[in-house]
Amino acid sequence: MAELKYDKKTGRLMFTKQMKREGYKILMPNMAPIHFRILASVFRSFGYNCELLETTGPEIAQTGLKYVHNDTCYPALLVIGQFINALQSGKYDVHKTALMMTQTGGGCRASNYIHLLRKALKKAGFAFVPVISLSFGMEKNSGFSLTLPLIRRFVGGLVYGDQLMLLSNQTKPYEVNKGETMALVESWSDRISNLLIDGKGYTLEEVDENLHKLTKDFSKIALNRVPKVKVGIVGEIYVKYSRMANNGLEDFLAEQDCEVCLPGLMGFASFKVDNRIEDYKMFGGNRIKYEFCKRLLDYITSLETLMIESAERFNFVPPHKYAHTKELVKGVIGYGSKMGEGWLLTAEMLELAETGYENIVCTQPFGCLPNHINGKGAIRKIKEVKPNANIVTIDYDPGAPKVNQENRIKLMLAVGREELKKKIEEQE
């Protein structure tokens, strides 16, 4: 066990170089399965002994409720519950374990999760377990730093994760040989992880080449293209992606014979960078930071272009183009609305309605503050702009029964099916 060192100013327990050297196990929540698997390998290749938490089950929420204020948002309850549950499981040497959590620093509650986690750790008797903030400079740790090479691989991982999620969602419901899509996701995830571990696959040229190969492989899956109800999922980022949080929403929709589209993480990354640009434009600020963010956004955009091109080349519905998505929301919500998923959430609904995924599940933790504005608060306007949008908002919470959620989704689907039938009849 390494010596425990605390930040002089805030008294925060730090993750030290010694801890890294001693191979402290770093536990990470698994928000989006495809992406996070790849990202974990990226961290491992930089000498961090990362492990994704794959645990599920009701005891996780129960543990969360025990150690976190019950009115806190569901993602916090789950993530913290999962961490403490893991520490209590006996599976880890708790004196050689650290936890990693993202922190965006925005004006919503999510920036506080990490502090709530520390409070909970103290309550549960794990005050000696260091917590690493995965953020841009919000908290510093001598044993962990986001270096440029790491960031580039990290972003590369996001690109591949997004593409794999996008393509698999478009092939899986139609595949002739059941299981073929997921097998391909599996093998490509491994390939990409290995590439990134070897320090390869993240330059623009390599990304282009790999995306091409990857997309081509998916285009070879034999499909039976019967018309299906197409459903888009948007929402608070954790609830949107995490199966544990959204009660297996994607599986449920698959059971209901739907094709699903989840806008990817790259859009969110662009959004977060763009916020700083918009802040500068709106309120003024540091010109150098502004220029830096513009470059960064350009870089993300060039990666995005590669994704779009490869998808189009093989006749897939391409991922959303950030600039276009942003354009769509003009007049609906201002670019200053940046907390949580901000205007991007609204924009994604508009974009989904435009690209044929007009049946939309808008997911949010019960009482999610930004979603009052950008989710529930914007739907009336969305329907005005895109009358075909068929949206249902679902609250997730430890006490919200699945049966009520599914019943509401089924209502949305019933309307969606009717529209689909109409469309088919019109075509005939």
Place this chain on the structure above:
Amino acid sequence: MKVGLDIGSTTIKCVVLDEENKLIYSTYERHLSQITDKIAEILNRVRGKIPGIESAPVALSGSAGMGVAQDCGIDFVQEVYATRVAANTFIPGTDVVIELGGEDAKILFLTNGLEVRMNGTCAGGTGAFIDQMATLLNVPLEEMDGLAAQYEKTYTIASRCGVFAKTDIQPLLNQGARKSDIAESIFKAVVSQTVAGLAQGREIEGQIVYLGGPLTFMSELRRCFDRTLNTKGICPENSLYYVAAGAALCAEQRINYDDVIEKVKNYRGSGNFAFNRPLFESRAEYEAFKARHDKANVSQMELKGYTGSAYIGMDAGSTTVKGVVLNDRGELLHSKYLPSKGNPVEIIKEFLEEIYAVNPDLNVVSSAVTGYGEDIIKNAFDADYGVVETIAHFTAAKYFMPDVEFIIDIGGQDIKCFKIHNGAIDNIFLNEACSSGCGSFLQTFANALGYEIEEFSALGLFAERPVDLGSRCTVFMNSSVKQAQKDGATIEDISAGLSLSVVKNALYKVIRASGPDELGKRIVVQGGTFLNDAVLRAFEMEMGTNVVRPNIAGLMGAYGAALYARRKSGGKGKSKLANAEDLRNFVHEIKVTNCGLCSNNCRLTVNSFGSGRRFIAGNRCERPVTKKAPSSDLNMYAYKLGLINAYKPVEGIRGKLGIPMGLNMYELYPFWYRFFTELKFEVHHSPASDRKLYQRGQQTIPSDTVCFPAKLMHGHVQTLIDNGIENIFYPCLSYNFDERLGDNHYNCPVVAYYPEVIKNNMKDVRKVNFIKEYFGIHRPKDFPKKAYERLSFYFPDLSLNEVRIAAKRAYEEYDAYMTKVRKKGDEIIARAEKEGKKIFVLAGRPYHIDPEINHGIDKLIAGFDVAIVSEDVISPRVNAFTTHVLNQWTYHSRLYAAAKYVTTRKDMELVQLVSFGCGVDAITTDEVREILENESKIYTQIKIDEITNLGAVKIRIRSLLAAIDTD
């Protein structure tokens, strides 16, 4: 022919339609949660009755039938969709359908753009809610309608959900409000909830059809809808069967009856539900548990013929009334535990009559009363003492365990917990609205299934897999039970699960404790709910420690009151409590009136008990009682409100500009007022919030879980528009001023961006120049140029220079305003110090000074002869310090700073006002509590919403005062 079934949360409906879609068979039955048996029975019956039915297609609808349908091979049709199909078939030309069921409320817009809406999870329980209210009023459901028809006045009842509404009705009943008025108010609440929660800005007009049980059976409820919607809706024949008929219309697939009935009968769900450890592994374990608890005993003595000194304690709780008679050794001579049935006065009268009947010569030395009904009972019967609940319970608990460290009381409606340190109450936890009614929920639920509560809870003792039902609130629990049943949980599992849920709610929501170390080892549990062994066991299991439960757990409030009376009287004298003679002449008259002494215009219930004894309820301040206005000299809230209202419009060449007075405007108004006045606008703010103003905008609120202060903004904007103001300015502000107290200076997402919601949901803003641009007041240097860019779009004749000057004045005005506020605060503190008064820091947000938001809590607290300051007065008195949370919102930074400062002063206490739905306060409350408790200060939180139970607030404040008094 076609067959349709509708499995609702409480009833099953089945119809058979012929080829012309005519109803040839229908049935409507309660299923008492025996869903599968009932489906099988009905299918069997239909098959026997209607020849040829076997070749007819069948479909099933209703959320409670979802799982069964899937697994037993019957087509499932979503119920709202089914309603729509039926309405289109049977009443073509229908524009809107309003359907109320047991659990859910739905509105369908069929014409001009199809829309189907169901209530959100946090607004469930419509029909079930009316059922519960009938129970609460102690009238059969059928009589509710007749009662409502006789109403004279109505009260405002929260329309958020059943739990909240119940919290509002309880005190009304205890105050003596008329049942007919309450019945009508309940209907109005249902209407308001449905219209506001579901229509969300869309107008309900054209041909309207009412469907579902409550609307079919209650004509008064339909009339309430008619009145609110200004229309005349129809309730068609067979209005109960639309879902079932819709399912039949959608039916496409035949079933093999033998096969399906067999499958339905054997349907046990997936068995895949979350569960906990069994409460008891064996009977022996249970017996040992019983034996241990039987030791905490008060002896029962004979009342008849007792000649010694007697002490009477009464506890008029929210749902039950308790009374005890003790002898001088503290032994029980007589006790009574009864539901208050909406009239505690009558119950106490009977209790006293009973005592005098058994022992006419009883020597009552002293008496005391506690609980919600303390004031009314004390007045009605001339009880000697009133004692605040916390003290009563503490007194009683000490009798059983003199060195008690923690007391938890779970009653029917409330959960109360106190931490005891050095023989004094050191911390108090009271539940807020969401946790209320847990105890009585067990009872109601048991009765709904046809069990007595004792019988029902005993079922859970040996359940193998107590199901996890969550702990948010009883509405959610109720839905979780539905889910659990679908998944195959047994009644035993559910019984045990409910007991666990009640305990978890108390522990993790109310107390926020994660282990016994936080409570202390010496725990006394009490309250009627703990008489339930399953609940008691669940508590011991969750906390991993043994506790003491007195055999009189349900009577502890009354018992404590009697002990209190004994102590206070010193065993000498004669009680002035009403004697047998007084009771014979007892009268109780109720008059409802409006106060009219100030702009609050409280709805008063005046109880007269003859010989000039009177009790007034419903008042927010003491004015209708004392006829004197409360002094506002030492009340910062009143001062601030006055300051804001002092800004008067000045005529300007650029025309009128209106600012909605809510949220951050309560602090930024001086800034924007000066800014736009300098730019030669005539600046108006919307009038003071009131109920009417709120209702003006209520229909356009898209999210029912957003905080009340935000919801009020709709009314403010609407009022400005209605008043003919051509420019409305309501800016988006991601950031607030940086007061250098925290890591950042954000506004919360709702304060920052609510203008977007107004713009997107209120169609009338299109009639005016609605300016919701983004501004950066936190950067005074950049502000003029950026503001000029934004504003010149709307006002092209503005010049940058003008804006520069106006901005400079605006910043000055803001500084001047804040200086005034702080100076006044310093004055109040100085005066309180001089006069030796306690200082209460009523800590919240700037908008908490709105009387419609704070419900007069400032006046109520001021009534206890204490000084009131706000958090921003003292927050500059400390330097920035490290908190255990990310300190990133300007308003919240003030809270932490204020808490820190309060810990340095013996004469200051902090009371935090929290608006329901404020997500940010889930973080601040824990941190503020921690800051205070680390320095042994008591933390008090008051959660407020659309309506607030001031009775509960009063108890909280009195408890706090009692606790600090004993220091």
